[in-house]
Amino acid sequence: xxxxxxxxxxxxxxxxxxxxxxxxxxxxxxxxxxxxxxxxxxxxxxxxxxxxxxxxxxxxxxxxxxxxxxxxxxxxxxxxxxxxxxxxxxxxxxxxxxxxxxxxxxxxxxxxxxxxxxxxxxxxxxxxxxxxxxxxxxxxxxxxxxxxxxxxxxxxxxxxxxxxxxxxxxxxxxxxxxxxxxxxx
Numbered sequence: 001x002x003x004x005x006x007x008x009x010x011x012x013x014x015x016x017x018x019x020x021x022x023x024x025x026x027x028x029x030x031x032x033x034x035x036x037x038x039x040x041x042x043x044x045x046x047x048x049x050x051x052x053x054x055x056x057x058x059x060x061x062x063x064x065x066x067x068x069x070x071x072x073x074x075x076x077x078x079x080x081x082x083x084x085x086x087x088x089x090x091x092x093x094x095x096x097x098x099x100x101x102x103x104x105x106x107x108x109x110x111x112x113x114x115x116x117x118x119x120x121x122x123x124x125x126x127x128x129x130x131x132x133x134x135x136x137x138x139x140x141x142x143x144x145x146x147x148x149x150x151x152x153x154x155x156x157x158x159x160x161x162x163x164x165x166x167x168x169x170x171x172x173x174x175x176x177x178x179x180x181x182x183x184x185x
């Protein structure tokens with residue numbers, strides 16, 4: 001079961017997870033989540049990214065990023081984000097930080113979170129969601145997950161990381177949501 005969106009969040013197998021906009025106060029909880037879901041180095045990069053994002057917002061600068069946290073029983077269980085570049089085509093948006101607590105892996109939560117993120121991208125007028133990931137062991141599960149979710153590899157850069165791992169770029173077209181005859185999408 002892939003989960004379904006409700007007026008209050010996403011539901012998978014009868015369990016509700018509620019998305020909300022990330023706040024600066026969430027940084028350390030999200031960093032801990034990223035470190036547990038990936039590794040400590042990724043957690044450190046997440047801290048840097050989120051601190052810069054909220055500092056930019058506090059100074060009145062739009063850095064082109066938006067983050068959603070997904071809560072289960074008042075605990076942050078997932079993070080997802082979108083970022084776009086002011087010089088890039090407006091229909092393109094990149095996935096920014098996508099992580100799910102390991103206790104939720106393999107149950108459809110990641111897919112439901114990604115679908116919620118795709119819906120958010122569509123609601124902001126974006127037609128393509130791009131994902132940057134890597135061909136290292138840390139990201140093997142992520143690569144397989146994105147492929148299962150309908151993303152195609154569209155590019156990359158060999159030897160991008162200091163350890164020699166290559167950057168991989170995946171993409172999915174996000175067709176606009178259309179209304180059916182009964183008024184639902």
